[in-house]
Amino acid sequence: MYRISELALKVGLSRSTLLYYEKLGLISSRRQANGYRAYSEHDLQQLKLLQQLQAGGLTLKECQACLDTRIDRSLLLERLQALEQEIAEKQQSRDLLAAMLGKASMRGWHQALESQAPGAHLAWLLKQGFNEKQALRLKWLSRDMNEHDHYMADFERIFDGLDRLGPGSAEDTLEALSALPVVPQNLLDIGCGRGLSTLLLATHTQGLVTALDNDEYSLARLREAVTTNALDHCVRLLCASMTELPFERSSFDAVWAEGSAYIMGFGNALKSWRRFIKPEGFLVVSDLIWFTDQPHPEASSFWQKNYPDMTTLESRVSGINSLGYQVLHSFPLSLHAWENYLAPLREKIAELSVEGFSSKALTDIKDEIDIHDRFLDDYGYQFFILQKNSA
Structure with missing residues (x-):
């Protein structure tokens, strides 16, 4: 007792x-x-x-x-399911805290937040001490911010000396330009990079082209090309953010953005940039889209991780119409444009060894090239030539 x-x-x-x-x-x-x-x-x-x-x-x-x-077995089963849900939530919380302390990858968290709240994602990255260029690249690549410095150093090393950071060709750029009803005399090229399209636009419009990018190195490369081609009088270079354009309303006859809108989110970019276009002016923009409603599962999985906003042509056009534009013309980027990007990149990475890199940058680039090589029938870039609605 x-x-x-x-x-x-x-x-x-x-x-x-x-x-x-x-x-x-x-x-x-x-x-x-x-x-x-x-x-x-x-x-x-x-x-x-x-x-x-x-x-x-x-x-x-x-x-x-x-x-x-x-x-009561049904009661115990109900409690078991509730407990498993609670454990999963706590594990998710634990993983996030570990990632924020640099003990695990934040890539999944970046991807989820970028999909659900891209504006808040960018603002949060800026508060963590990244400058605007670094934050946009983190959003763009959806990488782990704890590995960002190493990753970006390796990324820039891979693309050093290459003219293109993405697919493109003079023929496609000029086809898009020729689809405009009038030749723009005051044009803004957003995310101009190293300026291959900028030079073409300046040469064929004979107007003023403002080339904007947040990468000073790329702009320096473009500045040399502008001088070499005697285009100083018609090209203005500006290092600034595409998210906060330093211009007055209705400043441009046309805005040009090849492969750069998705950094902000395609819909957000179109909505943000619209106010800088003159009434009934134009926006020429390209974006990755699905060419099929049933892409290969491997391709679908890859782009769900790397560009979850990617959608079909029909869905993209519907979204464009709801944002105050009408589609004047649309066409897919040529395979030649892809080879302009992929062929030099393949040659460059063939000279590099994974052991010489401190991050997964080279492995990620190789994986992307492999996806392009096998599944380009399922997706590609689409040029959209748009006119701003008067309303």
């Missing part, structure tokens, strides 16, 4: 809790001659069983029911 103080010590419960359990009938005492309560070994075992049931997530009332009758 155990006195209440002895029983409380053995099961790790307070005296008041034991008295409450006795009131519920879970245990029962016998009064001794001296008036003290005494509990049996049965009460001790009953309490240990009760504690095990509570450890399974059952309420006291549910524990009592299990002690009094046969186990």
Whole structure:
């Protein structure tokens, strides 16, 4: 027999809790001659069983029911499912905290936030100490911010000396330009990079082209090309953010953006840039789209991770119409444009060894090239020649 103080010590419960359990009938005492309560070994075992049931997530009332009758399997199954959900949520919280401390990858978190709240994602990255160029590249590549410095250094090393950071060709750029009803005389080239399209636009419009990018190195390369081609009088270079354009409303006859809108999010870019286009002016933009409703699962998985906003032509056109533009013309980027990008890149990476890189940049580029080589029938860039609605 155990006195209440002895029983409380053995099961790790307070005296008041034991008295409450006795009131519920879970245990029962016998009064001794001296008036003290005494509990049996049965009460001790009953309490240990009760504690095990509570450890399974059952309420006291549910524990009592299990002690009094046969186990309610449906009740236990419900508690098991709730517990598994709670564990999954706590594991997710633990993974995020570990990632933010640099103990695990944040890539999945970046991808999810970029898909759900791209504006908040950018603002948060800026608060973490990244400059605007670094933050946009983090968003663009959806990489781990804890590995960002190494990754971007390796990324720039891979593309050093190459003219293109993405697919493109003079023929496609000029086809898009010729689709405009009028030749723009004041044009903004957003995300101009190293300026291959900028030079073509300046040469064939004979107007003023403002070339904007946030990469000073790329702009320096473009500045040399502008001088070499004697185009200083018609090209203005500006290092600035595509997210906060430093211009007055209705400043340009046309805005040009080859392969850069998705850095902001395609819809966000079109909405943001619209105010800088003159009434009934033009926007020429290219974007990755699916050419099929049933892409190969491997291609679908790759782009779901790297560009979750990617959609079909029909869906993209519908979105464009809802943002205050009409589609004047649309055409897919040529395979020649892809080879202009991929052939030099293949040659460059053939000279490089994975062992010489401190990040996964080279491996990621090789994986992307492999996806392009096998599945370009399923997707590609689409040029959209748009006119701003007057309303």
